[in-house]
Amino acid sequence: MRPPQRRGAAKQTRLKEADEIRFLDEWIEAGKPRPGTKPPPPSKSAGARPAPPAAGEYPEYGACTRFDELPLSQKTKDALRKENFTEMSEIQRAALPHALCGRDVLGAAKTGSGKTLAFVIPVIEKLYRERWGPEDGVGCIILSPTSDLAGQIFSVIKIVGKYHSFKGGVIVGNRKGIEQEKERVNSLNILVCTPGRLLQHFDETPNFDCSQLQMLVLDEADQILDHGFKRQVDAIISQIPKVRQTLLFSATQTKSVKDLARVSLRDPEYISVHEEARTATPDTLEQYAMIVPLEQKLNMLWSFIKRHLNSKTIVFLSSVKQVKFVFEIFKKLRPGIPLKCMHGRMAYVVQQAIVADFNESTSVLFSTDLTSRGLDIKNVDWVVQVDCPQDMDYYIHRVGRTARYNKKGKALMFLCPEEEAMLEKLKAAESKIPIHIRKPKSEQLEQISQNIASVLVKFPNLQQLGKRAFVTYLKSVYLQKDKKVFDLSRFSAEQFAAYAASLGLPVTPTIRFISHKKNVSRKDAEDIDKKQMKSSSKPEVIINPQVNSDLIKDDEDDDILYPKKPTADANMDDGIDDDVLRAKEPTTDTNTKPDKVIQLGKPLKKKKLKINVHRPMGTRVKYDDEGNTIPPLASVAEELASEPVVHKDKISQRYAEMLREMREHDKEDKLEHKKSLREKKLQKKLKLKRKRQEETEAESEEDSGSESDRGRDAASKGKKRYLNSDDDEDNAVKDGDVLAQQEALALKLLSKMHS
Numbered sequence: 001m002r003p004p005q006r007r008g009a010a011k012q013t014r015l016k017e018a019d020e021i022r023f024l025d026e027w028i029e030a031g032k033p034r035p036g037t038k039p040p041p042p043s044k045s046a047g048a049r050p051a052p053p054a055a056g057e058y059p060e061y062g063a064c065t066r067f068d069e070l071p072l073s074q075k076t077k078d079a080l081r082k083e084n085f086t087e088m089s090e091i092q093r094a095a096l097p098h099a100l101c102g103r104d105v106l107g108a109a110k111t112g113s114g115k116t117l118a119f120v121i122p123v124i125e126k127l128y129r130e131r132w133g134p135e136d137g138v139g140c141i142i143l144s145p146t147s148d149l150a151g152q153i154f155s156v157i158k159i160v161g162k163y164h165s166f167k168g169g170v171i172v173g174n175r176k177g178i179e180q181e182k183e184r185v186n187s188l189n190i191l192v193c194t195p196g197r198l199l200q201h202f203d204e205t206p207n208f209d210c211s212q213l214q215m216l217v218l219d220e221a222d223q224i225l226d227h228g229f230k231r232q233v234d235a236i237i238s239q240i241p242k243v244r245q246t247l248l249f250s251a252t253q254t255k256s257v258k259d260l261a262r263v264s265l266r267d268p269e270y271i272s273v274h275e276e277a278r279t280a281t282p283d284t285l286e287q288y289a290m291i292v293p294l295e296q297k298l299n300m301l302w303s304f305i306k307r308h309l310n311s312k313t314i315v316f317l318s319s320v321k322q323v324k325f326v327f328e329i330f331k332k333l334r335p336g337i338p339l340k341c342m343h344g345r346m347a348y349v350v351q352q353a354i355v356a357d358f359n360e361s362t363s364v365l366f367s368t369d370l371t372s373r374g375l376d377i378k379n380v381d382w383v384v385q386v387d388c389p390q391d392m393d394y395y396i397h398r399v400g401r402t403a404r405y406n407k408k409g410k411a412l413m414f415l416c417p418e419e420e421a422m423l424e425k426l427k428a429a430e431s432k433i434p435i436h437i438r439k440p441k442s443e444q445l446e447q448i449s450q451n452i453a454s455v456l457v458k459f460p461n462l463q464q465l466g467k468r469a470f471v472t473y474l475k476s477v478y479l480q481k482d483k484k485v486f487d488l489s490r491f492s493a494e495q496f497a498a499y500a501a502s503l504g505l506p507v508t509p510t511i512r513f514i515s516h517k518k519n520v521s522r523k524d525a526e527d528i529d530k531k532q533m534k535s536s537s538k539p540e541v542i543i544n545p546q547v548n549s550d551l552i553k554d555d556e557d558d559d560i561l562y563p564k565k566p567t568a569d570a571n572m573d574d575g576i577d578d579d580v581l582r583a584k585e586p587t588t589d590t591n592t593k594p595d596k597v598i599q600l601g602k603p604l605k606k607k608k609l610k611i612n613v614h615r616p617m618g619t620r621v622k623y624d625d626e627g628n629t630i631p632p633l634a635s636v637a638e639e640l641a642s643e644p645v646v647h648k649d650k651i652s653q654r655y656a657e658m659l660r661e662m663r664e665h666d667k668e669d670k671l672e673h674k675k676s677l678r679e680k681k682l683q684k685k686l687k688l689k690r691k692r693q694e695e696t697e698a699e700s701e702e703d704s705g706s707e708s709d710r711g712r713d714a715a716s717k718g719k720k721r722y723l724n725s726d727d728d729e730d731n732a733v734k735d736g737d738v739l740a741q742q743e744a745l746a747l748k749l750l751s752k753m754h755s
């Protein structure tokens with residue numbers, strides 16, 4: 001049981017809070033700015049701490065400059081003061097008064113200008129004034145495009161809500177433990193989430209209830225309303241109450257009325273505090289661009305890092321593979337400053353740890369565009385864009401990681417000579433980006449290709465990674481929409497080879513922008529390639545529509561798209577990731593005829609073959625040089641084709657010979673057969689004859705008596721008799737001679753009869 005005085009204190013607090021809320025409600029209503037008004041420029045007296053309004057006094061708060069002049073709860077004011085947030089930034093001055101009085105806001109302001117506080121404070125205050133408690137469930141949803149950004153927003157909520165008693169949580173995709181999340185998600189009052197994970201709860205969590213939702217916030221609204229999140233965002237919007245307050249913020253705001261209609265804003269306040277500003281980027285940011293040939297980019301980056309060993313730097317590359325490769329290689333080469341890397345394939349906790357670590361240390365962070373939006377890292381000195389940003393918005397967000405909240409910062413962008421169109425776009429007056437060209441100083445350029453090559457020899461896994469980095473870079477360029485800037489056909493095969501060498505690769509990974517035309521033999525296709533390479537120094541491209549559609553469809557969580565294997569040829573592993581790059585023209589017409597060919601680097605890797613276990617027994621499958629199956633008769637055809645003249649007369653001559661031989665053989669066979677039949681017949685006759693002779697001899701002996709018994713015995717016992725007595729032997733010889741003479745005579749007669 002609680003002691004009575006504590007219970008009393010709690011009651012006191014509740015009463016105090018109720019009084020405060022009543023007062024705030026009245027003040028907010030009485031002192032609110034008129035719709036569509038902007039705060040006037042801060043007066044000279046601004047900055048001094050104002051006296052709190054007396055009872056019954058409700059000063060207008062649309063023009064104030066300090067947080068403590070706003071109708072905020074004491075708890076929020078205390079928390080802000082504790083963090084030294086006293087003066088409001090421009091976007092905060094413009095957005096907070098409208099948001100506090102319950103209006104929808106569409107806010108745009110430069111990077112690092114304090115947009116997060118501009119929506120976090122109204123969220124906390126709204127729930128406080130509604131006396132929201134844990135039992136009331138989800139009162140506010142804040143959507144963020146990335147997990148890191150969600151985590152960062154949540155840390156600001158923790159700061160501002162420090163003395164409040166709401167429960168909040170981060171609900172993001174690449175975080176384990178959705179089951180535990182399901183159990184407690186209904187008890188959270190503020191959800192900071194990525195769209196996908198929130199939708200997962202709508203779909204899977206029993207009784208997930210947002211029916212009491214008071215506010216919806218979209219940070220980086222233009223990105224969340226973009227195609228990538230369209231399906232999820234539409235599904236979320238359809239499941240939350242229509243009557244709510246909605247706040248949208250970004251440094252590059254969407255202007256699409258259609259997009260805004262999707263989130264059904266009610267009479268929103270359009271607040272774009274820097275619309276009239278001279279520049280679209282922070283005034284404290286120095287921006288440079290350098291024209292660097294593709295094959296010199298790594299040398300240039302290395303040289304830059306070596307010359308800025310005391311700077312905190314973020315390096316942007318266009319794919320995960322590149323980030324991994326450059327990070328691993330540079331780590332092995334030891335530039336003399338700690339190196340870190342970050343990309344979307346990392347677990348959420350790892351990303352969080354890296355951000356925290358980078359926040360505190362002077363180091364170099366290699367990153368994909370994962371960190372390009374919203375991430376608030378303290379005191380970044382340099383942003384280096386090794387690979388060209390995909391558009392102006394990406395440029396603004398990337399460079400916005402430095403020069404935050406009135407701090408100074410510098411940005412450097414490498415552009416290949418082939419990408420100079422981007423520079424023109426940035427320099428155009430309407431872009432409002434004050435960028436200066438810097439010439440590379442060749443004497444400061446360290447050549448590290450040989451060093452990288454030695455590292456690759458020592459670490460073969462890195463060679464594989466390098467190969468993939470090479471291919472994914474080209475793919476990333478190829479997949480960009482803006483073909484005025486990103487056009488691989490402006491690069492020559494030699495340039496690609498030089499680029500591969502700059503990555504330390506012993507050979508250029510084979511990239512075929514596409515397979516040869518059908519019905520063109522390999523040799524013909526090579527000839528075409530050679531001719532085209534001779535006729536123009538520029539490479540040309542063939543398009544494979546099947547692969548192109550696969551390229552477009554692909555891949556969720558990498559920052560560039562990877563092609564899928566064509567399903568048409570299930571028996572073959574096309575090795576596309578490493579060895580073959582098939583190009584896509586910005587057309588979806590699958591009948592588009594290939595008209596250009598490029599053959600880069602080394603010959604094609606042979607395709608891997610799988611054994612077809614369903615092949616009928618005894619049928620032999622043959623393969624051509626490229627590993628394609630060839631029909632059984634094709635090999636024969638090939639051999640015949642090498643002998644151009646067919647000798648018909650030779651063939652008929654040969655047939656005639658064969659026929660003659662066969663007839664001769666047939667004749668001989670017949671004669672043999674006849675002869676054996678004759679012999680058999682003769683044997684039979686002789687047997688018969690002998691029998692008759694013996695019978696007549698027996699009859700005559702019976703008539704004469706004595707010796708005839710011995711003769712009859714002798715005839716019946718055969719040879720035995722001849723060998724047992726000399727006398728008898730003589731007689732037997734005589735009988736044998738007679739018999740032989742008779743047989744010879746009979747044979748003679750018979751052969752005469754048959755011939």
Ligand SMILES: Nc1ncnc2c1ncn2[C@@H]1O[C@H](COP(=O)(O)OP(=O)(O)OP(=O)(O)O)[C@@H](O)[C@H]1O
Pocket residue numbers: 084085086087088089092109110111112113114115116117250251373374375376400404405
């Ligand atoms: N009124 C303030 N006084 C002092 N510091 C502030 C104030 N408002 C914001 N900041 C600080 O400014 C930095 C940038 O703020 P924030 O991250 O909100 O910028 P942002 O406009 O959202 O940038 P981005 O467009 O890149 O997301 C943060 O470190 C924040 O703490």
